[in-house]
Amino acid sequence: MNRDHASGSGGPRSRPQAALLRAEGLSLRRDGRDILSRVDLWVRPGEVHGLLGPNGSGKSSLAYALMGCPDYVTEEGRVRFAGRDVTGLPMTERARLGLTLAWQEPARFEGLCVRDYLGVGPADGDLERIEEALEAVALAPRAYLNRPVDRTLSGGERKRIELAAVFAMRPRLAILDEPDSGIDVLSLEDVARLIRRMADAGAGVLLITHRDEMAGVADSASLMCQGAVVATGGPDDVRTQYRRSCRLHMESLGRQPWNGESGPQAGRETA
Amino acid sequence: MRARLGSHVQAAEPGWAAEYEAMLEAYREAGGDPEILSLPRLAALVVSANRVLASSEVPGVRFEAEERPNGILARITVAPGARPERPVHLCFGMLPPEGLQEIESHFEIGASADVRFLTHCTFPRATRLRHVMDATIHVGEGASMDYTEAHFHGPHGGIDVLPRASVQVEAGGRFVSTFSLVHGRVGRLEVDYDVSVGRNGLAELTTKAFGRADDHIGVNEVLHLDGEGARGMTKTRIAVRDEAVSEVSTTAEGNAPLARGHMDCAEIVRDRAVASNTPHVVVRDDRAHVTHEAAIGTVNRKELQTLMARGLDEDEAVDVIVRGMLR
Numbered sequence: 110m111n112r113d114h115a116s117g118s119g120g121p122r123s124r125p126q127a128a129l130l131r132a133e134g135l136s137l138r139r140d141g142r143d144i145l146s147r148v149d150l151w152v153r154p155g156e157v158h159g160l161l162g163p164n165g166s167g168k169s170s171l172a173y174a175l176m177g178c179p180d181y182v183t184e185e186g187r188v189r190f191a192g193r194d195v196t197g198l199p200m201t202e203r204a205r206l207g208l209t210l211a212w213q214e215p216a217r218f219e220g221l222c223v224r225d226y227l228g229v230g231p232a233d234g235d236l237e238r239i240e241e242a243l244e245a246v247a248l249a250p251r252a253y254l255n256r257p258v259d260r261t262l263s264g265g266e267r268k269r270i271e272l273a274a275v276f277a278m279r280p281r282l283a284i285l286d287e288p289d290s291g292i293d294v295l296s297l298e299d300v301a302r303l304i305r306r307m308a309d310a311g312a313g314v315l316l317i318t319h320r321d322e323m324a325g326v327a328d329s330a331s332l333m334c335q336g337a338v339v340a341t342g343g344p345d346d347v348r349t350q351y352r353r354s355c356r357l358h359m360e361s362l363g364r365q366p367w368n369g370e371s372g373p374q375a376g377r378e379t380a
Numbered sequence: 381m382r383a384r385l386g387s388h389v390q391a392a393e394p395g396w397a398a399e400y401e402a403m404l405e406a407y408r409e410a411g412g413d414p415e416i417l418s419l420p421r422l423a424a425l426v427v428s429a430n431r432v433l434a435s436s437e438v439p440g441v442r443f444e445a446e447e448r449p450n451g452i453l454a455r456i457t458v459a460p461g462a463r464p465e466r467p468v469h470l471c472f473g474m475l476p477p478e479g480l481q482e483i484e485s486h487f488e489i490g491a492s493a494d495v496r497f498l499t500h501c502t503f504p505r506a507t508r509l510r511h512v513m514d515a516t517i518h519v520g521e522g523a524s525m526d527y528t529e530a531h532f533h534g535p536h537g538g539i540d541v542l543p544r545a546s547v548q549v550e551a552g553g554r555f556v557s558t559f560s561l562v563h564g565r566v567g568r569l570e571v572d573y574d575v576s577v578g579r580n581g582l583a584e585l586t587t588k589a590f591g592r593a594d595d596h597i598g599v600n601e602v603l604h605l606d607g608e609g610a611r612g613m614t615k616t617r618i619a620v621r622d623e624a625v626s627e628v629s630t631t632a633e634g635n636a637p638l639a640r641g642h643m644d645c646a647e648i649v650r651d652r653a654v655a656s657n658t659p660h661v662v663v664r665d666d667r668a669h670v671t672h673e674a675a676i677g678t679v680n681r682k683e684l685q686t687l688m689a690r691g692l693d694e695d696e697a698v699d700v701i702v703r704g705m706l707r
Contacts, residue, residue: 178685204691216682219617219646220704229700230690278690 128189129154129313130175130208130282135186137174137336144170145183146336152282152313157304159327159344160317161351167336168317169213172284175315176210177203191281204230207281211288213317215271217259223270224254232277242277245306246270247299264291272303282313289323301326324348400426400433403473406504412532417469424469427452429481438464441495451482451512460490460520467526468495473502474509477538482512491520491550499529506567507538515545519553519581527557533564537593544572551579551607558586562706566595566624573600579607579636586615588706591624591653602631605639605668616645619702620653631660634668643672648679648702 128151137145145167152158162168173181175188177200187196195203218226227242228234240250246269256262258270268291275283288300297320304326308314318324330347332340332354340350403426404414417424417434423441426434430452432445440462444455456468474481489495503509519525533539541561549555555577561569566589575583589597597620603612614630632641647655659672679698687697 176689199688200685201688201691201693204689209691210689212682212686216680216686218683218701218704220707221700225700225704229687230692274690 127153129156129191130315131189132171132175133187133189135171135174135183135188137170137181137183143336145174147186148333148336148338150315150331150338150341152315154281154313155308155311156329157308157314157316157327159324159330159347160315160333161319161324161330161347162333163355166333168333169286170336171333172210172286172315172317175284176200176208208284209275209278209280209282210284211271211275211286213286213290215267217262217267219257219259221258222255223258226258226270227274227277229274230278232279238277238279242273243270245276245303246273247296248273265293265296268292269296269300272300276303276307279310280312282315283307284315284317286317287319288316289318289320297322321348399428399431399475402475403428403433403471403502406473406475406502407471407500407532409504412500412502412530417471419466422466422469423464424471425454425456426471427454427473427483429474429476429479438466440464440493441468448482448484450480451484454483454485455488456485457488458490458493458495458523458525460523461492462490463494464496467498467528470497470499471502472499472511472513473504474511475505476509477505477507477536478509480510480512483514485513485515487515487517487525489517489519489523489525489553492522493520494524496526497528499527501529501531501541503539504532504534504564505536506534507536509538510540511542513543513545515543517545517547517555519547519549519555521550522552523550524554525556527555529557529559531561531563533561533567535565537565537567537595539565539567541567541569542572543570545574547573547575547583549575549577549581549583551581553578554582556582556584556586558588560588560706562588562590565593566591566597568596568598570598571600574602574604575612576604576606577610577612580609581607581611583612584615585613586617588617589619589626590702590706591618591620591626593622593624595620595624597624597626597628599626599628599630601629602633603641604633604635605641605670606633606635607639608636609638610636611640613641614643614645616643616647616657617705618646618655619648619650619706620655621650622653623651624653626653626655628655628657629660630658630672631662632670632672633662633664634670635662635664637665637667639665639668639670641668641670643670643674645672645674645676646705647674647676648698648705649677650679650698 131151135145135148227239232238243250327344330344331338332347407414423438424436440459442457446453577583591597601614605612618626620626630643643659645657649655655676657674661670684697
């Protein structure tokens with residue numbers, strides 16, 4: 110794993126010259142509330158950058174804003190991708206540059222089979238590429254190629270197919286919004302392996318997660334709270350800070366974390 | 381003339397061979413596979429305008445046809461207990477751009493039979509054409525009938541299509557119908573199905589259509605769930621764009637104990653098109669249960685953005701979603 114840049118002190122990373130994706134001072138307001146507040150964040154090629162934070166801290170909103178979703182147009186700040194200012198670009202154009210997003214709750218498509226769905230976009234119907242993507246998420250192509258991407262898939266199957274769709278795209282940078290939610294414990298390893306495989310192939314990955322097991326895949330991490338990035342550094346330090354902040358939050362509510370300060374459940378309970 | 385037709389696919393009259401070939405070519409151009417008609421042990425009936433061009437029967441499946449001035453009268457009988465290996469193919473169409481085709485058909489599906497019908501209606505050059513299908517269908521006790529009707533129209537839209545069916549499903553019977561008009565222009569479509577279901581019987585009606593320009597789509601489907609434990613569902617999937625209009629009316633009557641009915645309508649509307657859905661729920665027994673759901677409007681944003689995040693522009697993404705829904 111490429112952890113050479115991870116700060117042991119938990120302090121902010123030095124700003125890289127070769128960031129693939131860079132958010133600079135992104136701010137978003139909605140209904141009079143700050144959703145994102147001057148967010149700075151960057152991801153380098155071949156790097157998995159974990160994004161942690163409690164529910165409602167703005168992680169998914171940041172993902173949508175980076176992807177250029179129409180409802181998440183930022184008021185301030187810039188997004189740079191592959192050396193280009195993409196702030197004003199629509200999501201289709203960003204995707205064509207190699208940026209993509211796997212949704213936390215993937216859409217379901219009536220009548221569209223897995224083969225068609227994975228063949229959309231850069232994969233361009235290439236069966237070999239589609240089968241490789243399914244195998245990468247431990248789904249047997251023979252069993253899944255003709256399955257509809259609709260309500261007949263379980264939540265976990267749909268999540269894996271979403272990851273396979275991203276993998277088949279061979280993006281330069283993938284934003285994965287909680288790819289581990291709804292995935293059984295045994296399959297987490299498959300998801301982690303897929304993420305590493307993408308990074309090892311040179312792609313950047315922005316990994317939004319609550320789970321310690323998945324955060325362990327990251328080379329670096331940031332912690333979000335109330336729409337702002339409050340810490341960036343090595344993943345271990347950021348995770349420690351996350352647990353600590355969760356514990357403080359729980360105590361402020363007059364409750365005890367159910368698995369102690371260092372246990373992975375501490376963060377999940379608050380989340 | 382009423383004729384019992386031959387036992388293998390062949391042009392009924394040598395002089396019609398050219399028209400038969402033209403029909404098959406039109407079917408091929410529309411995306412169908414006419415080679416299917418060459419398969420052995422296949423029951424098929426090919427009708428152009430008011431002429432039976434070809435036919436073939438298999439054991440347990442019998443056709444009788446009578447040619448009329450503007451169409452044909454067909455009796456299709458499936459013997460009790462018959463289970464044809466392959467679907468029965470019915471091909472109807474007209475090659476001239478103008479005219480009238482009236483198909484009156486009577487289906488008798490014997491008790492415990494199990495049969496699938498694939499019906500292709502091809503009108504590649506229609507500019508001023510009317511196609512009327514009047515059917516009575518009797519599905520015997522414990523029998524199963526799958527009926528799929530796909531239309532292939534040309535680009536002009538000058539066609540009226542009026543499929544009408546009165547269906548009786550006896551106790552334990554099963555009737556599953558899929559009507560699809562998604563290739564070429566719709567023109568004016570008026571689907572009118574009336575289905576009665578007996579004890580523990582099942583009926584499922586699926587209608588799919590894609591209207592463009594000034595196409596008009598009308599769907600009127602009525603399910604009478606008359607027998608105890610009868611089940612029925614209507615599923616309507618329609619996309620309209622430009623100035624097309626869609627009007628869907630479905631009725632499900634729960635008339636007996638433990639009858640279960642559901643109506644599911646999804647319509648995608650683009651441009652200046654207009655779509656409406658009117659579900660009628662009627663329950664006449666306090667142990668019956670009928671539900672409905674409808675979603676009419678633009679394409680689901682989440683689906684749209686998911687595809688745009690793969691690099692499709694909005695039009696391409698809508699096309700993928702609509703094609704999926706109408707598949």
